[in-house]
Amino acid sequence: MINWSVIIGIAKTHLLTKMKSTVTAALGVTFGIGAYITMAGFMTGLNNLLDGLTLNRTPHIRLYNEIEPSKKQPVSLYADFENTFNVINSIKPKESQKKIHNALPILQYLKTDDAVKGATPQLQTQIFYLSGSIELGGMLIGADIMEEARLSNIKDYIVKGSPEALRNNANGILLGAGLADKMTLTVGDRIQVSTVSGDIFPLKIVGIYQSGLAEIDNSQSYVNLKTAQRILGQPENYITDIHIKLFDIEAAPAMAKRWERQFDIQAIDIKEANAQFETGSNIRNLITYAVSITLLIVAGFGIYNILNMLIYEKMKDIAILKATGFSGNDVALIFISQAVIIGFMGGILGLLVGFSLSALIDNTPFETEALPTIKTYPINYSPLYYIIGIVFALLSTFIAGYLPANKAKNIDPVKIIRGT
Amino acid sequence: MSLVLETRNIDKHFYKPKDFHVLKDISFKIKEGEFASIVGKSGCGKSTLLYILSTMDTEYTGELFLNEQLITGNSKEELSRIRNRNIGFVFQFHYLLSEFSVIENVMLPAKKLAEKSQKEIEQNAREKLEMLHIGHLAEQKASRISGGEKQRVAIARALINNPTILMGDEPTGNLDSHNSENVFNIFRRLSIEEGLSLLIVTHDNDFAQRTDRIIEMEDGRIIS
Numbered sequence: 001m002i003n004w005s006v007i008i009g010i011a012k013t014h015l016l017t018k019m020k021s022t023v024t025a026a027l028g029v030t031f032g033i034g035a036y037i038t039m040a041g042f043m044t045g046l047n048n049l050l051d052g053l054t055l056n057r058t059p060h061i062r063l064y065n066e067i068e069p070s071k072k073q074p075v076s077l078y079a080d081f082e083n084t085f086n087v088i089n090s091i092k093p094k095e096s097q098k099k100i101h102n103a104l105p106i107l108q109y110l111k112t113d114d115a116v117k118g119a120t121p122q123l124q125t126q127i128f129y130l131s132g133s134i135e136l137g138g139m140l141i142g143a144d145i146m147e148e149a150r151l152s153n154i155k156d157y158i159v160k161g162s163p164e165a166l167r168n169n170a171n172g173i174l175l176g177a178g179l180a181d182k183m184t185l186t187v188g189d190r191i192q193v194s195t196v197s198g199d200i201f202p203l204k205i206v207g208i209y210q211s212g213l214a215e216i217d218n219s220q221s222y223v224n225l226k227t228a229q230r231i232l233g234q235p236e237n238y239i240t241d242i243h244i245k246l247f248d249i250e251a252a253p254a255m256a257k258r259w260e261r262q263f264d265i266q267a268i269d270i271k272e273a274n275a276q277f278e279t280g281s282n283i284r285n286l287i288t289y290a291v292s293i294t295l296l297i298v299a300g301f302g303i304y305n306i307l308n309m310l311i312y313e314k315m316k317d318i319a320i321l322k323a324t325g326f327s328g329n330d331v332a333l334i335f336i337s338q339a340v341i342i343g344f345m346g347g348i349l350g351l352l353v354g355f356s357l358s359a360l361i362d363n364t365p366f367e368t369e370a371l372p373t374i375k376t377y378p379i380n381y382s383p384l385y386y387i388i389g390i391v392f393a394l395l396s397t398f399i400a401g402y403l404p405a406n407k408a409k410n411i412d413p414v415k416i417i418r419g420t
Numbered sequence: 421m422s423l424v425l426e427t428r429n430i431d432k433h434f435y436k437p438k439d440f441h442v443l444k445d446i447s448f449k450i451k452e453g454e455f456a457s458i459v460g461k462s463g464c465g466k467s468t469l470l471y472i473l474s475t476m477d478t479e480y481t482g483e484l485f486l487n488e489q490l491i492t493g494n495s496k497e498e499l500s501r502i503r504n505r506n507i508g509f510v511f512q513f514h515y516l517l518s519e520f521s522v523i524e525n526v527m528l529p530a531k532k533l534a535e536k537s538q539k540e541i542e543q544n545a546r547e548k549l550e551m552l553h554i555g556h557l558a559e560q561k562a563s564r565i566s567g568g569e570k571q572r573v574a575i576a577r578a579l580i581n582n583p584t585i586l587m588g589d590e591p592t593g594n595l596d597s598h599n600s601e602n603v604f605n606i607f608r609r610l611s612i613e614e615g616l617s618l619l620i621v622t623h624d625n626d627f628a629q630r631t632d633r634i635i636e637m638e639d640g641r642i643i644s
Binding site: 006326327414 | 532
């Protein structure tokens with residue numbers, strides 16, 4: 001039978017009389033956990049920010065027609081040249097449409113799929129921006145802007161104006177911030193765009209779009225899908241891209257493959273498109289954990305050391321406790337509870353320190369041209385890290401206490417009392 | 421009269437640094453209420469025997485009975501419980517927990533036993549201290565009282581669970597004659613008034629002469 005109140009009472013007395021060592025050991029845990037919380041919060045906050053920068057505006061799956069050469073060249077169909085070695089120079093891509101065949105039925109079909117959060121049609125085309133005599137090459141994206149706003153965080157990147165303003169103006173354009181700077185244009189001004197075939201079309205600037213990636217801001221603008229179709233002189237079913245957002249991002253590669261076969265179309269999923277990006281995130285996470293675990297292990301060794309010394313000092317006490325009827329397990333529990341008390345106190349304090357440092361970082365101004373929506377350093381306050389922090393504090397102190405406690409458990413009281 | 425303690429053919433060897441037959445065929449009995457002392461020269465094995473009797477040392481052959489029940493071969497947990505419940509122990513060097521107050525030291529074995537409420541335990545502890553005339557020291561830190569007082573606190577602690585037998589390993593060995601006399605008188609009174617069985621290892625002949633029975637040891641054997 002374990003008498004906890006007695007055991008905790010003895011543990012508490014030991015800790016209180018050795019206040020200095022107790023505080024030192026607890027502070028070790030505090031710094032370990034505090035640093036872990038801060039680092040994890042800051043690093044994952046940064047990761048999420050960077051994820052948001054590219055991943056959130058990348059569709060989970062993008063369907064499009066690739067311009068590519070035919071895999072089967074006509075010569076291979078010709079029976080006379082069977083079993084010969086054919087060399088063809090200067091293969092050209094085959095003549096085909098940029099638009100997705102049967103785009104509207106596909107869109108309808110995708111919208112009924114349970115795994116799909118949303119599917120939006122886009123018309124992407126090369127365009128020239130004209131402002132006086134200046135001619136700038138770029139991209140024009142015709143999109144269903146309200147759907148885009150629902151499915152991605154494009155809203156965050158519209159620094160002037162709003163998606164609604166674009167929807168309400170059939171001749172409106174959301175101009176890239178880089179383009180606006182170059183041509184010294186702002187909301188309310190007019191801009192002329194020219195298609196590749198030379199048709200000129202006037203548009204009114206209803207908003208400025210700044211993604212933070214210069215090459216996009218310097219070339220890309222949004223208009224309504226219908227406007228884009230009108231500029232190109234194409235019918236309503238002329239759609240070059242379908243962007244799909246899924247409920248579960250992990251399903252993207254499998255679904256992309258399925259639709260590629262089903263619709264006879266190119267499908268690229270987010271993992272494929274951002275493979276190197278994910279690697280970066282993973283490595284940053286790995287570094288965060290490596291540093292945090294190192295900190296916690298150092299704290300653990302501190303506790304191990306202090307308890308070891310304490311047990312050495314308390315040899316006689318241990319012998320007396322055993323002689324008066326405390327079992328080896330009781331004695332071990334006394335020392336383990338000391339370790340866990342240190343871990344708990346230090347851990348809770350560590351969580352507070354981590355939270356305060358996070359709040360401090362969260363309120364530190366961080367303004368950069370590249371990230372218009374960001375005013376302070378990013379911090380992730382996920383409770384998961386706080387749970388991991390306190391669990392690790394208790395676990396590491398338990399292990400650090402267990403080893404010396406086991407030693408105390410096995411001390412032979414006769415040897416201590418006889419002084420041999 | 422019933423037996424409190426009985427040994428049958430206890431043998432013990434020390435194997436380090438070399439084989440040494442320290443206890444040879446020890447068989448004796450202690451009756452209830454008996455005040456016995458074990459005497460002998462240094463190294464004759466009397467302390468070793470006491471540690472076996474106290475159940476702390478389990479590396480021996482032979483049989484040990486406490487209250488006519490065989491306890492040889494019991495698990496360590498079980499032995500701890502028996503020690504807690506039935507055996508009071510007083511050492512040569514007081515051995516109090518210096519960080520705890522006097523009353524806490526006395527209460528500790530009873531708290532471990534957990535048969536009584538906190539209040540009863542505290543009251544019992546105070547009674548024991550009063551009985552040994554050190555009631556006024558109850559709230560003092562154990563490290564701040566004199567040697568003679570410490571030994572009396574240790575006796576109070578040994579008595580807190582009303583043990584069947586009180587064992588002492590040279591309890592007066594570290595005390596001056598006045599305090600030795602004091603401790604002997606306490607033992608004597610416990611024996612007469614409370615009917616407590618006592619077994620004291622000593623090499624103080626005066627002390628031994630005044631006990632009910634002297635067990636004399638030489639070279640690991642009981643010679644009388």
